[in-house]
Amino acid sequence: MPRSVADHRAAVVELLTARLVDRTRPAGKAAVQDHGSETVPLLAALGRALAVDLHAPRSLPPFDNSQMDGFAVRTSDLSDGGAVLKVAAPIPAGAAPEAMLPGFAVPIMTGAMIPEGADAVVPIEKAVPDTFPAPGADNAEVRLPATAPGTFIRNVGSDITEGQLALAAGTQLGPAQLGLLAAFGLATVDVRRPFRVLLVTTGDEVVEPGQSLTAGKIFDSNGTLLEASMRQAGLEVVRTGISDDHPESLLAVLRGHAGQVDLIVTTGGVSKGAYEVVRQALAAEDVDFVPVAMQPGGPQGIGRFQGVPFLGFPGNPVSCLVSFEMFLRPALSQVLGTPAPRPVQHARLAAALTSPDGKHQVRRGRLSDGVLHMEGGAGSHLVHALARSNALVQIPANVTELPEGAEVEVWVL
Structure with a gap:
């Protein structure tokens, strides 16, 4: 019976969580080489x-400071109707002020330290005159209104206190x-530390972009598509070129890098065809190949190769991206704290659609002003439609038809 999307995602989370624990677990008297963090x-x-x-x-703040440009005062010096006070030397931001004397008002700038003895700040706009005295002015005075203690003072620790x-x-x-x-x-x-991922594209039929195509060959888009997605998600990616359809070749690649990475991801070779190289190569390993009730991206591989977490994605480009977005990216967010989860919105369908019964379908679409326009069909080969899309449309497994205007959940790419 196919595994649900939620169950498979939980299995990926469990796989990565175990790896994170392995990275931080002491090994004998010394810790393992990678402690899982860096400064x-x-x-x-x-x-x-x-x-x-x-x-x-x-x-x-590290000290009481002024929230406004104004005058630092002792509120006890201001009667109910206010008072005229002598003007002391100003306190600029960054200065360490002297204690304040009774009967004085001290010009103070925003962010400047409140002098000892002051318990409020009167904004300059409420002063008469409503300008600061010229520098060096003698015997200046200012009329200020009555003010409550604590007015316009940012108290030490009002944002966060030491040790919190x-x-x-x-x-x-x-x-x-x-x-x-x-x-x-x-x-x-x-x-x-970010997970270090070995990404291996498989298949005799694929060649690197930039090379010449011969009959029956196609360019490898999976490697670029997945590496870009992984790097965008904060992973370190190791590429080894394309592995052919000989199991021995793939095993040689995996064995050569398994001890240097935290995760192995392959593309292709996980279905039930006659030449599924990943299934053949890993037949003796701790890897399961399971059907997931999802379209596209139903065939999935999951387990460990020589103790290293392994994920096998299908070979079609859209299936690769959907597998990454539905399983690996959310698991990384949950286990490592990064990347941020995809923003989830709800949108109205611009046109009716159908979906297969019993499968969670992930369609591609273009979201604009709350309306979702589908891009391409359900096919997993439609790279052009994928490139025009800015959202993944989530259609639950128990939904087979949705009319125009129906509300759907979308993940914004």
Whole structure:
């Protein structure tokens, strides 16, 4: 009986989770060579996943500071109707101010440290006059209204306090997260190492782009399609060229690289035809070839080759991409924290469609202003239609017909 999409995705998650544990498990007295993390400069961490829980090394803000350009005051100096106060020397941002004397108002700039003794800031717009005295002016005075304590003061630690959990392990580091680390004064961060993937395209019929085609041959689009997808998802990709349809050739490639990668992905050779090289080569390995109730991408291989996680994708280009998007990419997001999951939206069909009973169909479409226009048919060879698409349309296995205007779930590419 075919495996459901959800069950197969869960199996891929389990496979990758075990690999992540293997990378971090101590081996005897020493740790394994790859500890699963590395320290990199902040900008090099963009899009990567945080390796460990990060606690705030200091409070933010690190000191009480002014939220406005205005006057720092003691609120006890201002009666119900306000008061006229003497103007002290100004406090620019970045300065360490002296303690404030009673009866004075201190010009203070946004972000500047609140002087000892002050408990509020009055914005310059509420002052009379509503301009700061000229530098060096003597005996200047200003009328200020009554103000409540704490007004326009950013208190130390009001954003986060020292020792508080700032970011949990697995958090994907985008501009906002890296900005937080910079605010802490950190120049580097520990991130999870990306999985290193061996990607092998198989088939006597495929040749590398740029070479000459002879009768019966086609150019290999799977390698480029999958490598680009993997790199976009943050993986390190190892390519070895195209492996022919001889099992011994494929085994030689896999054995030569298995000890240097975290994952092996092959394309082609996983169906039930007479020359399925991946099935033949891995017949004695801990690998299962299972049908998944999905179209395209039904035939799938999963297991381990010499202890290394293995995934076998079908050979048609659209099947390859759908397999990656439905199984490997979501599993990476769940296990490693990166890449970010595909945005999920709901859209209205521009035209009616049909879908095979009992199979989760993944169609390609173009999403525009909430309306989905299908691109091409259900065929797994339609690369041009794939290139015009910006969404994967998810049609559940129990749905066989949908009318025009029906709402469908789409994953935005």
